[in-house]
Amino acid sequence: MTAEAADTGRLSTEADGPGWEVDPDDEWGVAVIATVGRQLKLRREGAGMRAAEFGTAVGYGEDMVYKIEGGKRIPRQDYLVRADEVLGAGGLIAATWEDVKRVRYPKRVRELARLEEQAVEIGVYECISVAGLLQTPEHARALFESWQPAYSPDEVEQLVAARMARQSVLERSPAPSLSFVQEEATLRRPVGGTMVWRRQLERLLEVGQLRHVRLQVMPTSSEAHPGLNGRIEVLKFGDGTAVGRSDGAFGGRPSTEAKQVRILELRYGTIRAQALPPRESLAFIEQLLGET
Numbered sequence: 001m002t003a004e005a006a007d008t009g010r011l012s013t014e015a016d017g018p019g020w021e022v023d024p025d026d027e028w029g030v031a032v033i034a035t036v037g038r039q040l041k042l043r044r045e046g047a048g049m050r051a052a053e054f055g056t057a058v059g060y061g062e063d064m065v066y067k068i069e070g071g072k073r074i075p076r077q078d079y080l081v082r083a084d085e086v087l088g089a090g091g092l093i094a095a096t097w098e099d100v101k102r103v104r105y106p107k108r109v110r111e112l113a114r115l116e117e118q119a120v121e122i123g124v125y126e127c128i129s130v131a132g133l134l135q136t137p138e139h140a141r142a143l144f145e146s147w148q149p150a151y152s153p154d155e156v157e158q159l160v161a162a163r164m165a166r167q168s169v170l171e172r173s174p175a176p177s178l179s180f181v182q183e184e185a186t187l188r189r190p191v192g193g194t195m196v197w198r199r200q201l202e203r204l205l206e207v208g209q210l211r212h213v214r215l216q217v218m219p220t221s222s223e224a225h226p227g228l229n230g231r232i233e234v235l236k237f238g239d240g241t242a243v244g245r246s247d248g249a250f251g252g253r254p255s256t257e258a259k260q261v262r263i264l265e266l267r268y269g270t271i272r273a274q275a276l277p278p279r280e281s282l283a284f285i286e287q288l289l290g291e292t
Contacts, residue, residue, distance in 0.1 A: 020074045029103035034043045034071035036096050041069040058082040111164045121236040125227045127183040141199045142192030175212040181275045184220045216275035225274045226267035
């Protein structure tokens with residue numbers, strides 16, 4: 001098999017993979033993918049190419065070409081780049097990836113990711129599971145696969161991809177100030193099995209050593225604190241505004257109301273004060289790794 005044929009086979013397999021379906025309940029997403037698909041079809045037909053011929057040229061099957069052009073499937077970036085080259089679009093098709101990638105993930109996740117991308121400070125307290133911004137793909141997948149009612153395989157892959165995409169905030173420049181407080185119990189639960197669990201702990205050590213990240217552990221032996229009602233997240237923005245959310249306050253809904261945000265800031269500050277300092281927290285996680 002030639003290298004070109006092998007590459008084509010790889011792309012075709014990836015294109016049929018889960019997590020690239022269009023959510024019919026996401027009106028904006030449906031509109032974006034339908035528009036991109038329509039433009040692709042018009043350009044292909046304008047170039048006098050049949051779907052099968054075009055599919056061969058870009059490394060995808062004929063059926064996938066029809067799905068993408070019909071707005072039934074989200075095109076990958078590779079597809080758009082190759083289509084741009086084949087159709088001589090001068091970068092116009094490839095540029096649609098900027099819109100497409102925004103609808104690649106569920107609507108509720110996109111809104112959270114948008115806020116995190118804009119924040120200059122993010123503070124998260126977690127008492128049930130490892131914070132999403134800190135999870136490995138394997139850990140996240142194990143969590144989603146345990147959900148009831150069960151997600152479909154496609155939904156699981158889409159949710160995992162969305163969670164991993166959010167983690168780009170860790171590498172953003174200029175870097176935001178990030179702080180996390182994890183309950184000890186979330187670090188002791190072997191989600192996904194021993195190897196997945198170990199890799200998750202190693203990931204926490206990696207992130208915890210970043211200069212703009214403060215990772216703390218709340219020992220199970222600690223006294224009662226304001227986070228026992230559930231997760232807390234506070235995001236602050238460059239213009240002085242902020243948004244906060246807590247499972248145990250204000251109906252669990254995000255709030256931008258100054259008084260409510262101050263309450264969540266107070267609770268989060270108290271939690272951080274009661275947790276182990278960052279250096280001791282990393283040592284604690286290293287100890288957990290040594291116990292496995």
